[in-house]
Amino acid sequence: MDRRNFLKCAAASTAALGSLAAVAEAPKTVSCESALIGAMAAMDASVDGHTKLCTFARGDESWTVYEDLRTRDGVITFVSSKGVARVLPKTAEATFADDGPQHLGLDIKDIGMAGQDLLADKLLAHGDPNEDEVRRAAPPMNSMHRDGPNARPVWNTIVGTRECSDTMPVYPSGNTRTYHPVQYFKELTQDRANKRHEGLIGGWMPAVRKVLPGDDGSHYEIVVFGDVLAKDRFIVQTWHRTAHIQNGAISKVEYGYSYPAYTRRQQDPKPEEFYAGMLEFAEYWERQTHDVTPMTLPDTSWSDMVRYAFVKEQIVRPGGVYPKYGAVDRDYYGPEYDGFQDIFTMALYANLECGRFQVAHDIFDNYFSDFTNSKGMVNMRGAETAQFGLTLFLISRYYQLTGDRSLLLKHREKIEATATLLAELQDEALKLPTSDPGYGLLHGWCESDSCLMPDPSVWWKPYFSNSAFTVRGWRDIAGTWRKLKLSGAEPTAAEWMRRSQQLQDTLTKSIEANIRRDMKPAYIGPMPGVKLTFRESIETEHPSEQGWTHRCYAELLQPDVLPAEQANIVIDCMRAYGATTVGVVANVGRANPNGRAILGFVSYGYAAMLLRLNRIEEYILFLYAHRYHDHSRGSWTAGEVSGITGGGALFCIPAQQTIPLLVRWMMVFEDSDEEHLHFGRALPRDWVATGKPIGIVGAPTRWGRVDYRLETRGDALAAIITLPAKGDLPKELSVSFRPGTGKTLKDATVNGTAMPFAGPHNDAVVISPNGQRRFEVVAQLS
Numbered sequence: 001m002d003r004r005n006f007l008k009c010a011a012a013s014t015a016a017l018g019s020l021a022a023v024a025e026a027p028k029t030v031s032c033e034s035a036l037i038g039a040m041a042a043m044d045a046s047v048d049g050h051t052k053l054c055t056f057a058r059g060d061e062s063w064t065v066y067e068d069l070r071t072r073d074g075v076i077t078f079v080s081s082k083g084v085a086r087v088l089p090k091t092a093e094a095t096f097a098d099d100g101p102q103h104l105g106l107d108i109k110d111i112g113m114a115g116q117d118l119l120a121d122k123l124l125a126h127g128d129p130n131e132d133e134v135r136r137a138a139p140p141m142n143s144m145h146r147d148g149p150n151a152r153p154v155w156n157t158i159v160g161t162r163e164c165s166d167t168m169p170v171y172p173s174g175n176t177r178t179y180h181p182v183q184y185f186k187e188l189t190q191d192r193a194n195k196r197h198e199g200l201i202g203g204w205m206p207a208v209r210k211v212l213p214g215d216d217g218s219h220y221e222i223v224v225f226g227d228v229l230a231k232d233r234f235i236v237q238t239w240h241r242t243a244h245i246q247n248g249a250i251s252k253v254e255y256g257y258s259y260p261a262y263t264r265r266q267q268d269p270k271p272e273e274f275y276a277g278m279l280e281f282a283e284y285w286e287r288q289t290h291d292v293t294p295m296t297l298p299d300t301s302w303s304d305m306v307r308y309a310f311v312k313e314q315i316v317r318p319g320g321v322y323p324k325y326g327a328v329d330r331d332y333y334g335p336e337y338d339g340f341q342d343i344f345t346m347a348l349y350a351n352l353e354c355g356r357f358q359v360a361h362d363i364f365d366n367y368f369s370d371f372t373n374s375k376g377m378v379n380m381r382g383a384e385t386a387q388f389g390l391t392l393f394l395i396s397r398y399y400q401l402t403g404d405r406s407l408l409l410k411h412r413e414k415i416e417a418t419a420t421l422l423a424e425l426q427d428e429a430l431k432l433p434t435s436d437p438g439y440g441l442l443h444g445w446c447e448s449d450s451c452l453m454p455d456p457s458v459w460w461k462p463y464f465s466n467s468a469f470t471v472r473g474w475r476d477i478a479g480t481w482r483k484l485k486l487s488g489a490e491p492t493a494a495e496w497m498r499r500s501q502q503l504q505d506t507l508t509k510s511i512e513a514n515i516r517r518d519m520k521p522a523y524i525g526p527m528p529g530v531k532l533t534f535r536e537s538i539e540t541e542h543p544s545e546q547g548w549t550h551r552c553y554a555e556l557l558q559p560d561v562l563p564a565e566q567a568n569i570v571i572d573c574m575r576a577y578g579a580t581t582v583g584v585v586a587n588v589g590r591a592n593p594n595g596r597a598i599l600g601f602v603s604y605g606y607a608a609m610l611l612r613l614n615r616i617e618e619y620i621l622f623l624y625a626h627r628y629h630d631h632s633r634g635s636w637t638a639g640e641v642s643g644i645t646g647g648g649a650l651f652c653i654p655a656q657q658t659i660p661l662l663v664r665w666m667m668v669f670e671d672s673d674e675e676h677l678h679f680g681r682a683l684p685r686d687w688v689a690t691g692k693p694i695g696i697v698g699a700p701t702r703w704g705r706v707d708y709r710l711e712t713r714g715d716a717l718a719a720i721i722t723l724p725a726k727g728d729l730p731k732e733l734s735v736s737f738r739p740g741t742g743k744t745l746k747d748a749t750v751n752g753t754a755m756p757f758a759g760p761h762n763d764a765v766v767i768s769p770n771g772q773r774r775f776e777v778v779a780q781l782s
Helices: 003-008 108-113 118-123 131-135 271-288 300-316 341-353 357-370 385-402 405-410 412-430 448-452 464-484 489-514 534-540 549-557 564-577 604-612 616-630 658-667 685-689
Strands: 028-031 051-058 061-067 076-080 084-088 157-159 168-170 197-200 208-213 219-226 238-246 249-257 668-670 676-679 694-701 704-713 716-722 732-736 745-750 753-755 764-767 774-781
Touching: 051 271, 061 271, 076 271, 084 271, 108 118, 118 616, 131 616, 157 219, 157 300, 219 271, 238 271, 249 271, 271 300, 300 341, 300 658, 341 357, 341 385, 341 658, 357 385, 357 405, 385 405, 385 412, 385 464, 405 412, 405 464, 412 464, 412 489, 464 489, 464 549, 489 564, 549 564, 549 604, 564 604, 604 616, 604 658, 616 658, 658 668, 658 694, 668 694, 716 732, 732 774, 745 764, 753 764, 764 774
Parallel strands: 028 084, 676 732
Antiparallel strands: 051 061, 061 076, 076 084, 157 168, 197 208, 208 219, 219 238, 238 249, 668 676, 694 704, 704 716, 716 774, 732 764, 745 753, 745 774
């Protein structure tokens, strides 16, 4: 792009965006923070005491830019000649470990070698885990530094745009692969970078911010973001600002665009060009994320993380649609990963649950058009058996939420072929002798990497997870086919239902027969007939057929087809014998005296079952631990597998999309099979205790979009629930209340009528709607 013509580029209109609705007062304020319930909050657009940076023209209006330099995290405010103000907040989190003992004072050798999740046990010892204590349970990702002349720098975040087919890595020092701030500020040493804070401009926008300590209380700030108006297919053009800020003023600042200056033919940009680019950037990302379901939380960083996950997905996916597993380097940006089933299933799930239906449509259509053939096979090196069942479930979920028949009809042949593929695997299993431990259970790989091994047959096994997700997939797709009333579909749907019930019966009987109740707690392996625990197998068998136990357990729990007793046994087994780390599913391997690993992706299925079983404290721990120990601090880059000793992790987008699911589910969550809808089931008590409103607007459910808001009224909590104006309603609503420490529930009313508390924790009010569509549920506290 010709930077000289930058200011001539016309901005796309944002008038239609609800997130940009102007308030009546002058100047009209448009905040780029997370939306509050019902409307975007009007921030104070006062620029008193702020520093004027520049004024630039755009079209028929001029914009003046101010920055609050009195505090390290002061806002940047754009004020137009037409009376509109746009406020961009700045965030920053420490990327270095706290002083003092690490790992809550526990020895890392004990943590790594124990079967039991010692950190989780300590964090859960007193009810809800404390968020700050979870944060301090392990050093931040990337805080372990490899200094020295031969140390190769490792990027820790990326910038880019939806249109560009590649991304630009950003390094801890603020470098990209084409621009180095240290050329302008020699003070930006590695030692300073090791003590940096990181964050974003705009709260959730992909403008990387790095704050390095200076002398005498000063600091250096580096800002990098992608040029959203650039047209290059593979090259991300980048804007840069590097500033030294002392005593509330900028003592030195340099602006950059992609590359260093080169004679008069390529000069560094003017401030007016940089800030015009930032305004275009902010409006662009508001347009790209306008459909994310609005959430209000006491700490806006959580709702910002939700929105940022979808921003990251748009950066990684060329054109916002084509699948990519990672970013930048061959691992995991090579095309050999593009058809990976987890990219598709996680993206479809997260976008659907957070209201991004058009994006979900495009991802669904792309995957079935380009990555699924007429036989139901995927264009990927090794298929993961359980993911076929998850795919069928998500197709059903897509239809539940969107009502879009056309896309299912377009891909009907391939969808039915996917279900038939699983039926063929079941038929093969039913040919085995009834004495075979795997009789009737689907045999197949659980992990794509299995196919790369010298003898892939080692991992062609009857993992329980293969059958569990097949049960769920057949059941739900059969119901969907019946609702569609397709020609000739009824016999097919009936056959899927018959197979689903047969397989579920076989699965639960096999699990029951293979539970080792002689162990305390009881132990269940990832498949029938194994004589060794998964850790014993990994230590003694080479290769071990239980090599991807973490995936097997998560995918066994997520479909929600086990009796509650069996599901609890699986979770207790995982916690006790080495399959969780800080309450998140572990990346299971040999016991390691130097650390323990967290599985950043796939593991969300485990969290979903914690919520279904009302193991709320463990669910909250999972949420906190995933944020603080599987994401880089501040820049929020999620790892496929991360450790707890401060090392780095390879980024993968399915891990990034875990937080949106967890945050959405804690407020609105559906029963898998019953007509039952849950509200506020997993809100942390500390969040409720702040007294600040909590809520979500337009959460998609199979009954339509619903609103939920929790507010404090003196010594009471009030939950306001609005159901869809038309259509069917769930048979039951369950509204949970989790007051802060020291408060207990006294009594409750629903629309003024007294109601008892119910549920396993006696903290929920159960309502039969009986045609009503708005409820005010008030819980008195004592």
